[in-house]
Amino acid sequence: KAGVTQTPRYLIKTRGQQVTLSCSPISGHRSVSWYQQTPGQGLQFLFEYFSETQRNKGNFPGRFSGRQFSNSRSEMNVSTLELGDSALYLCASSPAGTSFNEQFFGPGTRLTVL
Amino acid sequence: AQRVTQPEKLLSVFKGAPVELKCNYSYSGSPELFWYVQYSRQRLQLLLRHISRESIKGFTADLNKGETSFHLKKPFAQEEDSAMYYCALSVSNSGGYQKVTFGTGTKLQVIP
Numbered sequence: 001k002a003g004v005t006q007t008p009r010y011l012i013k014t015r016g017q018q019v020t021l022s023c024s025p026i027s028g029h030r031s032v033s034w035y036q037q038t039p040g041q042g043l044q045f046l047f048e049y050f051s052e053t054q055r056n057k058g059n060f061p062g063r064f065s066g067r068q069f070s071n072s073r074s075e076m077n078v079s080t081l082e083l084g085d086s087a088l089y090l091c092a093s094s095p096a097g098t099s100f101n102e103q104f105f106g107p108g109t110r111l112t113v114l
Numbered sequence: 115a116q117r118v119t120q121p122e123k124l125l126s127v128f129k130g131a132p133v134e135l136k137c138n139y140s141y142s143g144s145p146e147l148f149w150y151v152q153y154s155r156q157r158l159q160l161l162l163r164h165i166s167r168e169s170i171k172g173f174t175a176d177l178n179k180g181e182t183s184f185h186l187k188k189p190f191a192q193e194e195d196s197a198m199y200y201c202a203l204s205v206s207n208s209g210g211y212q213k214v215t216f217g218t219g220t221k222l223q224v225i226p
Contacts, residue, residue, distance in 0.1 A: 031212070033214065041218065042216055045214060050211065055207070055209060056211050090158065102148075103160070105158040105159065
């Protein structure tokens with residue numbers, strides 16, 4: 001099976017702009033989670049979607065939002081970008097999103113905010 | 115709220131020496147614990163999970179509920195073990211849905 005794919009791989013934006021990142025899960029996986037990875041904080045959970053519904057959410061401001069489509073593909077949007085949003089954004093998919101499921105990660109989108 | 119602590123940012127060991135990567139967690143319920151690994155220029159991937167009680171690439175991890183720890187161990191380090199290691203805690207919310215909390219990671223450097 002093809003792995004999790006994320007587009008674009010790299011992105012440069014300026015403060016105040018908005019950005020949309022895309023994630024295509026492994027075929028058959030219905031759960032998609034998003035994480036922000038930074039050197040100091042490690043991986044921080046943003047949110048998880050299953051069957052187009054957000055089931056879990058991390059402690060991020062409302063500027064971070066997402067959605068999932070009927071084909072399980074997911075998008076993440078960040079509005080009013082801040083310098084601190086510069087990070088690697090990882091998407092992970094799993095079959096059903098239960099606690100014992102392994103997560104399969106994409107390569108990430110590197111976002112730089114200038 | 116759940117939390118995962120990996121106290122060491124960097125752990126350097128010589129080839130052939132034992133390795134122990136520490137992980138402590140805080141969670142009042144029954145946790146599902148994982149170790150993920152990220153080799154240079156590769157994706158983050160699962161190394162092992164406590165529910166499987168398996169040994170992968172010579173690594174083992176035992177869940178100690180009394181000490182709330184899930185340390186990763188290997189008796190003899192190899193150069194190819196050099197990577198970033200993340201401990202992760204997965205819990206289900208009231209709806210039974212998964213939320214994964216990762217530690218900040220430990221970089222393992224195996225010196226030839």
